Amino acid sequence: MLSVIRESIKNAPGGSISYAAFMEMALYHPEHGYYQMNKAKIGRNGDFYTSSTTSAVYGAVWADVFYSMFSELGISCVLCEIGAGDGSFAKSVLDEWKRKGYPPLHYVVVESSPYHAEQIGMKLEGFCWSRFSSLEEFQSVCPSFNGIVFGNELLDALPVHVVRQTPAVLKEVRVALNETGELMEVAVHADDELRKWVETYQGDLEPGQTMEVPLAMASWLSKLYEWIERGFVVFVDYGYIREEWRQPEVREGSLRGYYRHQLILNPLSRPGEMDLTSHVHWDCVRKAGENFGCPTTCFQSQQEFLLEKGILNHLVANVSRDPFSPEHKKNRAIRSLIMDNSISRYFQILIQKKDGCC
Structure with missing residues (x-):
């Protein structure tokens, strides 16, 4: 992967590339990108955990939420999960959907990783589902969409540019090579598009x-949003609203790497070997939805959301003294999703609705 990035930098005007271009290669290169590598990325043997791999209860709660959404709009039950990972969430939703006897659900998986595609295929055997390697591929056979789009930890992995405010001007931080061929950062004047975005969503940076x-x-x-005709868009991720971006802890930005469950502060280390992520600008997501008639109907912490949607109803009476019994494991998983120090405290749920009236 490093050789691909070096070659790109050498051929780039000015000898540097944007962080967005770097992330696009490091994460999504068809041969050497992190998400295309034939290895575990999620769970104990991977580099990070997600809520959906903590317990099947997470997907079970969402199954009830999705059913309510379909019922509210009176549309066919078609659910499109973008960035489906290893299929854990899809399986838990479909299992609960079947258990509750809800109307037939067609589950569409958008997942580019061949490694994950194989895992998804094994998990969803016997269910009604289909897979596309990209959203564009799905859109080519489905020109307009009626249903629910769901993305769990999707937006945080999309490529981002990086800017830094100097006392005089706004600079773009880019990726270049030093004399020994190692990756390093350089700063150039930010272009009009970057300056306009900052002015629109943040005002003046310090x-x-x-x-x-x-x-x-x-x-x-x-x-x-333009593709969706009627339905809901649901994003589960970690991010900030405008005022929160002023907090001291994100003064130096939020772009980080994760490698074997360790936080890597230098995003230029281990390209292609580790996950790269940055916090979501929620104001930008909300504004984009509003511009296409898909306003936000819910925005809250995952912890609050799960409690409101009845996750405690999934607790089971302990019928065994064995701490490793299925009942004990399920109850521990539920607690791990709602406690104050749980993963859910740091995640937000954003739901947007497009009813086709705009």
Whole structure:
């Protein structure tokens, strides 16, 4: 992967590439990108955990939520999960859907990783589902969409540009090579598009403040909302609203790497070997939805959301003294999703609705 990035930098005007271009290669290169590698990325043997791999209860709660959404709009039950990972969430939703006897559900998986595609195929055997390697591929056979689009930890992995405010001007932080061929950062004057985005969503940054600019996300969201005719868009992720981006802990930006469950502060280390992620600009997501008649109907912490949607109803009476019994494991998993120090405290749920009236 490093050789591919070096070659790209050498051929780039000025000898540098944007962080967005770097992330696109490091994460999504068809041969050497992190998400294309034939290895575990999620869970104990991977680099990070997700809520959906903590317990099947997570997907079970969402199954009831999805059914309510379909009923509210009176549309066919078609659910499209973008970035489905290893299929754990899809299986838990479909299992609960079947257990509850809900109307037939067609589950569409958008997942580019061949490794994950194989795992999904094994998990969803016997269910009604289909897979596409990209949203564009799905859109080519489905020109307009009526249903629910779901993305869990999707937006945080989209490529971002990086800017830094100096006392005089806004600079873009780019990726270049030093004399020994190692990756390093350089700063150039930010172009009009980057400056306009910062002015729109953040106003003036403080001198020395670094921030990610999600131009790729904004473009991708526009195409998504335009494609949807009627339905809901659901994003589960971690991010900030405008005021929170002023907090001291994100003064130097939020772009990080994760490798074997360790936080890597230098995003340029281990390209292609580790996950790269940055916090979501929720104001940008909300505004993009509004522009296409898909306003936000829910925005809250995952912890609050799960409690409101009845996750405690899934607790089971302990019928065994064995702490490793299925009942004990399930109850521990539920607690791990709602406790104050749980993963859910740091995640937000954003739900947007497009009813076709706009």
